Structure formats: structure tokens, C-alpha cells
Amino acid sequence: MSFRQPDRPDLPADRAASDRLLDSARHGRAGDDGRPADPLADLLAAAAAPARPGELAGEEAALAAFRAARAAPATPPARAPRRRRRIGAVAWIGAVAATATAGVAVAAVGLDRADEPAPAPAPSTASADPGASGPTTAGPTAPGPAGAPSAPGGGTATPGSAGPSTSAGAAPPQTPGVTPGAGRSGAAANLPGLCRAYLAKPAAQRAKALTTPGFAPLVAAAGDAAEVDAFCRRLVPDPAATPAARPTHTGRPASKATPTAGTDTAAED
């Protein structure tokens, strides 16, 4: 074929000729009988050929992103995302660690609670919940493939954090009868509770307390026994200092978040 042609046969003569070639590229190959009229047109048609199967591999991921964007329209990035995300991650790690040692932790916290006049539970739960529930609604989909693992985490953390607030809110803190409730919602519940118990101890006893199995989830969540102190102060505001501050901005979200968390738990059970 090429021998028939002089040395510069196929060059488009001008921009208009090129335009025509470019415009027709997406209308398929020139010769469907397998005899392409013009190599250049054939090349463009090949470049613009219909989708090959591998090219659409990301379809479900894209749809997931679409659903997520519909579920959580554009507001989350606007609000201080940094701290929430960190707390969410902490809650998630805590949930995983605590789930592993659930029975022990629950028992231990139950005992600890019996000793200590547990301060009201709201603050940490409240701050963790928005973080957790954000990912949960957007959950299955929002951050696409990368975010998927965090969704179950948020789910686990939410029922968990609901634990202390229901137990402490509904029942007098000193009764051991709290334990069943906390046990049902899992030990993930008790990371804030553990922190409060830990912080309520005299400083001299804290290090020793961390060696007991009951506080193991806390140590695991903090990463290291030496970090627990700072970890807990981040997670739970100083119980002595906060009676006034607590109800104002943290109390309400907690009570609002709790019912949904409760149904989650029920659904899981």
C-alpha cells in the first residue's frame, strides 16, 4: 500500500484537513471491512476506540464515591476536620484494642466504676461521636477505597462510646448493675471510662494500675504506658476542672448521638 504512494501522501494539507480528521476520529474506523482508508485516520480511530473492559475497572469505586457525595453533601470538609479525625482514629484503635480484650476490660471497668464516683461521661463521647458518625453515614462509600476500613471502625466505636453515656446517665454510677449495659455494648465503650478511672486514681497508683489487664486496652490505645497520661487528658478533659464547661457544648451532641448508636448496637446484636 505504501509503495503506491509518493513520499508525503498522508500528511494533512492544512489545519482544516486536520480538523476534519480529528473530528471524525470518534466516529469509528474508516473501513469496517478491515481496509483502513488512511493510516492516520486509522490511528486516530484506534486511539478513540470504544472502551476496553479494563478501562472501566473503577466503575464501582466511582459509583461509591457518587453515593457518598450524595449522602454527605460537601459539608464535612468545611468543619475543623483535623482534630475530629484524630479522635475518630483514636476511637477506632481503641475499639479494636478493646474488643480483643473485651471481657476483662468490662469487668475491670465495672469494678473501677464501683470505686470511683465517676464523673459525668459526656465530653469524650461527644467529641468522638461526630467524628465517628460522619464516616458512618458516608461510610460504605465516602472516601472511596482508602476510607473503607474506617467505616467499620466508626461503627464499632459508636456503640462503644455510647456505653458509658448510657450507663452513667441512666444508672447511678456507684452501682455494679451498670456492668451488664456496658457489657452489651462491648468494651470499646470504656476507653473514656478507663481514662476517667485512670485519672481518678492517685498519681502513685496509676503506673501500677496500668499493669493490670483491665487497663490493657488503654495502654494499647495510647501506644505505651508512658503515653496514657497524655492520651487520657486529650480524650477526657480533667474531671475536676470541667463541671461547668462540660454541659454547654458537649452534653447535647452526646445525647443526640446516643440513640442512633444504641440502634446500631441493637442491630448488630
Place this chain on the structure above:
Amino acid sequence: MTSELNEAVVAAQAGDEDAFRFLYRTLQPGLLRYLTALVGADAEDVASETWLQISRDLPTFTGGEFRAWTVTIARNRAMDHLRRQRRRPLLPVPVQALADLAGDADTAERAGETLGTEAALALIATLPPREAEAVLLRAVIGLDAESAGRVLGRRAGAVRTAAHRGLRRLATLLQRQDPTSEAAPSATPPRPRPGRPTPGAPYVEQADG
């Protein structure tokens, strides 16, 4: 075709998943091919980022050429990606990757006797960046010169000129390849070999400059 696309856009904005699926299937191949020319083997990752942003920003699309809107997002994502990559000490070799792909595609397409999609894209990617982008936006994405110009931040005339130059270059390349494939197909496969230095500098470096 275009009206069909616009209807799908409106439906997708109203939450219709099937419409969004249609948009994806219609636009993704072109975006992926264009991105392959820009970022090489990372095109699929960048395409995912692109669709993430399309999903998120779809409500803010207020009309106009939807293809141009999506390809602008894709291009921005690609430029971000290249910037990130340049900060890392990685050595991207997109043209190389394309040449490898072209090799595979070529053997696969041999039976069909026509140029494979991968090979065609690989050839286009060897053009100078401006010409390659102009050709891809016009022929593969399907934009007119005006829309392509808006995507690239250049005048329509400049895009037409670049595309025209690119086509002439491609025709010459094809001509150079053609005799080999006709005369001795088994002796010299007419495809860019992985080991052969590609004429012109690697695409990525020029794309930034």
C-alpha cells in the same frame, strides 16, 4: 450524543445512579487515555481521584461542555500528581511504560491487522506535549478546538495549530513504520521497542516546563 450526555448530567445531579454510571462509561476511557499520556502508569490512580472530585463537585457544575469540565479536573489532578512526584526522588518513565504497553497490544492486535488502541496512544504520546495534548483532547476526548483551548488555557487557534502539527508528525511516523510492516512483518516488528530511545525528551519533564 452531546444532548444525551447533558441529560445524563442533569439526572446524575438529581441523584440518578444509572445516569452517573452512563457518564462514567462514556467519559472514563477518554480520560484514562489522556491521563496515560500525562502521567503514564499512574493514570488509573489519577483517574480515581478525578472521579472522586467529579462526584463531589457535580452539584456545582452549572452547564457548558461537560467533557471539558471533567477533563479539566483530570488535568489538574494530573498536574498535582506530577508535582507531588517531582518532590519525591522517583523517576517516572511514562513513555517507557507506554512503549511496553504498546508492545503487548501490538502482538494482541496483530490478528486484526489494525493499529491497537494502546499502540496508537503510545505513538501519540511520543509527540511534543502540546501537540499530544491537543490531539488527545480533540480526537480522543472529543472536544472542539475552543473547548480544548479553554482546558489548556490557550487560544483555539493555537490548539488547532498544535493538533495539525501533531497529525503531520504522526503521519510521518506512520509512514516510516509502514514499509517495515508490509515488507517484512516477522523480521522487524513495527512498534516502539522498549529499549529504543524515544525521539524527544520524556513527556513528563516537558509537560511541566
